[in-house]
Amino acid sequence: MRFTKERLEKILNDHAQWIEDHDTGIRADLSYTDLSSFDLSQTNLSRAKLLGTNLIGANLTRAKLVDADMTDANLSRANMTGANLTRADLIISNLTGANLSGANLTRAILARANLTRAILIRSNLSQANLIRADLSFADLSFATLSGARLYRADLSDANLTGADMFGADLTFASMLHSNMSHARLSFANLSNAMLTHANLSSSNLSDANLTGADTIDTDFTNVDISRAIWTNGRKYT
Numbered sequence: 001m002r003f004t005k006e007r008l009e010k011i012l013n014d015h016a017q018w019i020e021d022h023d024t025g026i027r028a029d030l031s032y033t034d035l036s037s038f039d040l041s042q043t044n045l046s047r048a049k050l051l052g053t054n055l056i057g058a059n060l061t062r063a064k065l066v067d068a069d070m071t072d073a074n075l076s077r078a079n080m081t082g083a084n085l086t087r088a089d090l091i092i093s094n095l096t097g098a099n100l101s102g103a104n105l106t107r108a109i110l111a112r113a114n115l116t117r118a119i120l121i122r123s124n125l126s127q128a129n130l131i132r133a134d135l136s137f138a139d140l141s142f143a144t145l146s147g148a149r150l151y152r153a154d155l156s157d158a159n160l161t162g163a164d165m166f167g168a169d170l171t172f173a174s175m176l177h178s179n180m181s182h183a184r185l186s187f188a189n190l191s192n193a194m195l196t197h198a199n200l201s202s203s204n205l206s207d208a209n210l211t212g213a214d215t216i217d218t219d220f221t222n223v224d225i226s227r228a229i230w231t232n233g234r235k236y237t
């Protein structure tokens with residue numbers, strides 16, 4: 001379903017009223033509609049229903065999507081620069097090539113989401129659920145991923161330069177050919193992670209768990225591995 005601009009404005013106005021007063025407004029339900037290429041910049045869609053919505057190429061710059069349900073939404077090539085997606089549900093959503101630079105994704109649910117080649121420069125993914133998410137070739141430089149759950153996530157060829165992954169769960173994650181130079185990985189769980197050909201130069205791996213990690217041809221130049229646990233429980237002091 002493709003909305004006219006006038007009908008969409010009415011839905012958004014009713015939703016804005018619902019946010020203020022649940023008794024008078026109407027919660028926006030835009031599930032399975034076609035909003036591709038729409039300009040939704042700075043729109044407040046917090047707690048809106050956007051399940052399976054087509055948002056390909058949409059402009060969501062600085063949009064507010066706190067607690068929004070965007071399960072299985074197609075956001076490929078969408079511009080979400082500076083958007084607030086705190087606690088948003090993006091399970092199995094398509095964010096291929098989306099621009100999420102500076103976006104707030106704190107505690108967002110991105111399990112099995114496709115973020116291939118997404119731009120997440122300086123985004124905040126603290127405590128986000130990225131279990132089995134595809135982040136291959138994504139740009140996560142200087143992003144915050146502290147406490148994020150990245151179990152079996154694919155970070156192959158990703159740019160994680162200067163990223164903060166303090167205490168992140170990267171168990172069984174694939175970081176083949178990824179660039180994690182100057183990244184903060186202290187207290188991160190990298191057990192059984194694939195780090196083959198990864199660049200970890202000048203990163204901080206203090207107190208990290210690398211038990212069973214594959215480190216063939218990994219660049220550990222100037223890495224801080226103090227108190228890190230290596231294969232077979234060996235601990236570096």
